[in-house]
Amino acid sequence: QVQVAESGGGLVQFGGSLTLSCTASVNITTMYALGWYRQAPGGEREFIAEIRGVGPIYGDSMKGRIAISRNNAKNTLYLQMNSLKPEDTAIYYCNLERFSGRDYWGQGTQVTVSS
Numbered sequence: 001q002v003q004v005a006e007s008g009g010g011l012v013q014f015g016g017s018l019t020l021s022c023t024a025s026v027n028i029t030t031m032y033a034l035g036w037y038r039q040a041p042g043g044e045r046e047f048i049a050e051i052r053g054v055g056p057i058y059g060d061s062m063k064g065r066i067a068i069s070r071n072n073a074k075n076t077l078y079l080q081m082n083s084l085k086p087e088d089t090a091i092y093y094c095n096l097e098r099f100s101g102r103d104y105w106g107q108g109t110q111v112t113v114s115s
Contacts, residue, residue, distance in 0.1 A: 002026050002104045006094045009109030016084050020109060022077040022094030033097040034070060034077045038090035039108075045093070049079060062088070084113045 003025035012018050020036070028034060035050035047059040049068040056068050067080040077094060091108040 004094050004096055004104050004106035006106040006109040009092060009111045011112045012084055014085060014113060014115050017082045018111060020079040020092055022106060024075045024096055028075045029072050031096050032099040035095045036068060036079045037093045037095055040090040086113045086115045088113050
């Protein structure tokens with residue numbers, strides 16, 4: 001069973017920064033894609049960023065303010081977020097996808113941006 005755990009969320013002021021971490025119980029180099037999503041209250045889950053073999057892919061909503069990275073030795077995925085806005089308030093989820101298409105989600109970490 002693959003375990004995925006996000007951390008690093010919290011309360012931050014408008015314009016602040018946060019770095020989220022996602023640690024997996026498996027070797028992340030065996031995964032096809034590693035990604036971040038978010039879900040705001042009452043909203044649908046939204047794609048934020050992803051790393052595949054070709055490099056990072058960013059969604060439109062936070063492009064230019066975020067950077068996704070990985071540490072294979074630690075089986076950890078990161079999301080550096082800058083210039084945060086109140087509309088970035090959401091639960092942020094990590095997703096690991098195998099080449100087979102099967103994927104795994106963490107429980108999420110809450111990010112709250114105050115105005």
